[in-house]
Amino acid sequence: QQPVQSPQAVILREGEDAVINCSSSKALYSVHWYRQKHGEAPVFLMILLKGGEQKGHEKISASFNEKKQQSSLYLTASQLSYSGTYFCGTEGNSGNTPLVFGKGTRLSVIA
Amino acid sequence: NAGVTQTPKFQVLKTGQSMTLQCAQDMNHNSMYWYRQDPGMGLRLIYYSASEGTTDKGEVPNGYNVSRLNKREFSLRLESAAPSQTSVYFCASSVARASYNEQFFGPGTRLTVL
Numbered sequence: 001q002q003p004v005q006s007p008q009a010v011i012l013r014e015g016e017d018a019v020i021n022c023s024s025s026k027a028l029y030s031v032h033w034y035r036q037k038h039g040e041a042p043v044f045l046m047i048l049l050k051g052g053e054q055k056g057h058e059k060i061s062a063s064f065n066e067k068k069q070q071s072s073l074y075l076t077a078s079q080l081s082y083s084g085t086y087f088c089g090t091e092g093n094s095g096n097t098p099l100v101f102g103k104g105t106r107l108s109v110i111a
Numbered sequence: 112n113a114g115v116t117q118t119p120k121f122q123v124l125k126t127g128q129s130m131t132l133q134c135a136q137d138m139n140h141n142s143m144y145w146y147r148q149d150p151g152m153g154l155r156l157i158y159y160s161a162s163e164g165t166t167d168k169g170e171v172p173n174g175y176n177v178s179r180l181n182k183r184e185f186s187l188r189l190e191s192a193a194p195s196q197t198s199v200y201f202c203a204s205s206v207a208r209a210s211y212n213e214q215f216f217g218p219g220t221r222l223t224v225l
Binding site for chain 2: 002032040041042044049089098099102
């Protein structure tokens with residue numbers, strides 16, 4: 001089942017923070033976050049595992065809510081290079097299953 | 112390492128024509144995937160191959176066939192292209208880390224069906 005991302009789009013000024021949410025109707029095994037710039041392939045940012053462990057980008061963090069049905073991605077002190085579309089990919093029940101991606105959140109960082 | 116490569120980068124077809132999209136990875140990954148990306152729809156899984164010799168349907172398999180030729184290569188075939196198959200197609204492969212799979216995407220093939 002496709003996860004729901006919110007917001008659909010957000011505009012930030014350099015240095016501001018942003019939160020992107022990824023919600024599912026079931027508890028998640030893991031959430032993978034990707035960023036895609038226009039005309040390019042998605043690039044892996046980080047993964048949030050069910051135990052709360054995170055692996056990936058230094059300046060980006062994520063968390064689960066209590067039921068592990070929602071993940072939030074935190075972008076702090078945004079830079080112009082953070083602009084792009086952010087996708088979450090989710091695994092349910094167990095690992096080693098194909099990711100199901102949300103529809104994306106378009107982030108624009110302006111000077 | 113070239114990572115995941117896809118050919119062609121662009122293609123225009125007429126309705127009813129057939130073609131094969133090629134994908135190869137040089138990272139010795141077991142799993143490979145084909146996605147399509149349409150505006151506002153995110154990435155939708157067409158087919159995947161968990162290992163050499165196996166393939167499984169994803170969310171949107173109708174109108175497509177795949178072949179896992181060997182561990183490196185995973186091709187996607189459109190037998191009779193339709194305008195609804197106009198999309199950007201991404202191939203990906205994944206490696207099993209200690210507790211998760213990390214997925215890498217190719218640069219994409221932009222397909223237009225007239």
